[in-house]
Amino acid sequence: MIEALLPVPTFLVSLSGVMNWSVGFFTTIAILGIVTLGLNIQWGYTGVFNFGIAAFLMVGAYTSALLTLPPAGDFQSYQLGLQLPVVVGWLGGAAAGAVLAFLIGMPTLRLRGDFLAIATIGMAAILRTVANTSEGLVNRARGLNGIPRFMGDYVEPSDYRWVLLATCVVALALVYLLVRAVTQSPWGRVLRAIRDNEATAQAAGKATVPYRMQSFVLGGAIMGFAGALWAHRVGTIAPDSFSDLFGTFFIWTMLIVGGSGNHLGAVVGTLVVGFFWFGTPLIQEDLPKALGTQVFVLRQFAIGLLVVAFILWLPKGLVPEQAPVSRFAPTAHRSALDRLRARLGGGESAA
């Protein structure tokens, strides 16, 4: 009945089509959500301008791959190949992200924000070039293949996507809880103070550079971890998979749309922009022919418009930041009030 009235998008015709697409989609979103949470610590909380997210994803992915792959065989040339468990690879990826952040942050975090932005853009370009051209390092432009899967030996290949989805969603949940726990605290309050007014933070006795470094390194570690998850998910990585558009700009869009400065916004933004981006193929067949062939170019254009629109009309994003920072503050506030009232009551009667 309804079908006769409304044109039903082709992809909805089969349930298994929807299912297939959704599993892949949510796995991707979970990984990208982790990256966005990392950026939210750096930019959303601290105002540290990282425009080289791709570099952090890349070192995380390559580190984890090199730690878990077997030694290089014929026609391959890469370092390590230690065949360590995948979990060790993930931790290695996070550590590599943290080290990269520390190295970039050392010379630049004392300077104005734009210097850091330039340094991070440069770092992404340098890493791609080095990976592409250095013989014997990471197999150059051919990339690394056959990166082992987490628990891949214990699960039927046809069911593996469910394991992957569960793993990535659990990882996202854990990272979400972690960043929430550390930022909704006096530490997060100092970060926000630095972001909003560095002079005030200093006048309140806070040494701002170490805090910016901590935030940058924590964000870097989270991005490195996400890069590692990505490597084991796709199984094949090459330097050009970590483009500035996908690796950096895309993540910024997600944070801007979702609303920076709160973690829920970061995840919501990932979901919305992700749906916008990865959903395009779903409607492609239903679009007029002239538009259908151009749709992948148009979506890049549309993403750019989306950023502009949000910055102009909804700068706080879909989920605006909340004023209270520390999760301890509201209860502390209430009990402080109660105690003061009790004391004042006593004082007045004594007077």
Place this chain on the structure above:
Amino acid sequence: MHGGAVADDPILVVDRLEKRFGGNRAVDGASFSVQRGSITGLIGPNGAGKTTCFYMIVGLVQADQGRVLIDDLDVSHQPMHRGRVTFAGRDITGQPSHRIFRHGLVRTFQIPQELGRMTVIENLMLVPAGQTGERLWEPLLRPWRVRAEEQANAERAHEVLRQMTQDHLALEPAANLSGGQRKLLELARALMATPKMILLDEPSAGVNPTLAQRLVDDILGIRRDTGVTFLVIGHDMDVIARLSDHVVVMAAGQVLTQGTPDEVLSNTEVQEAYLGGQVR
């Protein structure tokens, strides 16, 4: 106990300070002292050099000549360093603001610098130094301890707000405050630090007479309750006279005169500087 005349016990000594900007002698051999527990006003017309003096005291500008001694027991034994600032005998020249803060020297801003996207109470809870929860891992490892400290800080913040009868604003985002309330928040933030000395930069700038009187009352009340020392920079003679035990008048980079508000107000040179325009 803290009001009125104070014995000679300076917490701050400014000794023959000089600062040039190009050919302009912004501060030209200024000397004065601030007695412990007093409210000292530093006043002068525009361009008198009072703000440069203020910046040299808090370390934002380095002096060319002279010295600033903060909390030194024996002033005479301190060597005459060129443009150095010492705190209890230690050289703190050029230290960043957060270190100066840790020495118990707190400044406010002429234009209030509140953290607009935070609640008023968290603007204040930010201030206490050395909070356990300010270390990245502590909210994870020792949440109970962080919670206890947060409670103590919230209590202190409420006390400070109550002193200024602003406690109803505790949960309001600071961006929603009026101009006057922001001025009070600026003062409240300085108080949260339990400082030795508060340096107020033009507290009555851009404030209507009613609020200015309110600020004067609050500052006097705070001094009475806590005994903290104030150095107040201003150009509004009326406010400074009502507030201060001791007034230092600057003009053209030098100390023109100093004394009690009455002495200073009756000084013909001061009247000239304020009413007759240029001095000399």
